[in-house]
Amino acid sequence: MYTPQFLISNKILKNIGIIEASKEVIDHAPLLPYYERQFREDALIRTVHYGTHIEGNELNLTQAEKVLAGQDVVARERDIQEVINYRKTMDFINDKGLMINDELIKKLHRITINKILPPEKCGEYRKTQVVIKNNQTGQVSFRPPEADLVAEQVKDLLAFISAKQNQDIHPVLESGIVHYELVRIHPFTDGNGRVARALSTLILFMQGYDIRKFFSLEEYFDRNASNYYTALQSVAKENGDLTKWLEYFTEGLAIELSKIKEKVEKISVDGKLREKLGGKPLLLSDRQLRIIEYIQKTGFLQNQAFEELFPMVSEDTILNELKVLVKNGIIKKQGVTKGAKYIMK
Numbered sequence: 001m002y003t004p005q006f007l008i009s010n011k012i013l014k015n016i017g018i019i020e021a022s023k024e025v026i027d028h029a030p031l032l033p034y035y036e037r038q039f040r041e042d043a044l045i046r047t048v049h050y051g052t053h054i055e056g057n058e059l060n061l062t063q064a065e066k067v068l069a070g071q072d073v074v075a076r077e078r079d080i081q082e083v084i085n086y087r088k089t090m091d092f093i094n095d096k097g098l099m100i101n102d103e104l105i106k107k108l109h110r111i112t113i114n115k116i117l118p119p120e121k122c123g124e125y126r127k128t129q130v131v132i133k134n135n136q137t138g139q140v141s142f143r144p145p146e147a148d149l150v151a152e153q154v155k156d157l158l159a160f161i162s163a164k165q166n167q168d169i170h171p172v173l174e175s176g177i178v179h180y181e182l183v184r185i186h187p188f189t190d191g192n193g194r195v196a197r198a199l200s201t202l203i204l205f206m207q208g209y210d211i212r213k214f215f216s217l218e219e220y221f222d223r224n225a226s227n228y229y230t231a232l233q234s235v236a237k238e239n240g241d242l243t244k245w246l247e248y249f250t251e252g253l254a255i256e257l258s259k260i261k262e263k264v265e266k267i268s269v270d271g272k273l274r275e276k277l278g279g280k281p282l283l284l285s286d287r288q289l290r291i292i293e294y295i296q297k298t299g300f301l302q303n304q305a306f307e308e309l310f311p312m313v314s315e316d317t318i319l320n321e322l323k324v325l326v327k328n329g330i331i332k333k334q335g336v337t338k339g340a341k342y343i344m345k
Helices: 010-028 033-053 061-068 077-092 102-112 147-162 171-185 192-206 217-223 225-237 243-267 271-277 286-298 303-309 315-327
Strands: 140-142 331-334 341-344
Touching: 010 171, 010 243, 033 061, 033 077, 033 192, 033 217, 033 243, 033 286, 061 077, 077 102, 077 192, 102 147, 102 192, 140 225, 147 171, 171 192, 171 225, 171 243, 192 217, 217 225, 217 243, 225 243, 286 303, 286 315, 286 331, 286 341, 303 315, 315 331, 315 341
Parallel strands: none
Antiparallel strands: 331 341
């Protein structure tokens, strides 16, 4: 069985502390459904874009977003297909009934590389030796294990994931270990980075660290790709010691979750409403969500803006929607006449 070597350094301890504190805030913040959706959609778009961009995909963030929305984009077919595939990969790992085994790793590869590699290479471990070269210098930066060792080394990694004695390893560290080891084994001819990152994310999801699916580590990796590859290569330079890689990996999640925590704190419902709701999001109608969004953007809502906001909807209907929001302490009314304003409470 694969046995990772690493030390719990002060850096790792600090990063895990930040991750835990941010996770606590994010997991328990009473967000309105509108913001819940917004955070998840933003994380998904960033994951898909940066997770493919780091592998050489030429689409920019806006183009990737359009592809995910089903809109036409003028670009290489491969780039478009990679984005579509990685979106499907992210959808796949959201399934709560998954078990991490050999077939799951192959399935992740089949989805990730669909219509990019020939069918006989999708979901099949490589049968040839490959080398990883620096795109700029052309120098060989990494030599993965021989092809005939791949299946056995994947089996060892799976044994590590399922071993009871490893359950005390912090989920974030386990995620980082699995990420590195699958990249090192390099089991497929193409798509290894995406499969490794997807499996790493799945480990977090399964261990209770989905953090409402608000985060994306891919942006951290892609923002400075040379740091990502340097961190991966540090393991071989340190004779198999993962400490530097795990310092880098945990720092990425700490940075990402800290940013999300700050955003969540700015827009989460106040403490009194949280108590009223028992810590759960309030189920609001689409009209109520649009009202809240409008007030967030403009600062207030008055009767004269009703028609602009909801054409063909009666004033009485809109006033009823507003009463629900006032009753639940989300907005408040200032004034009593037609010139009354509704603002966030």
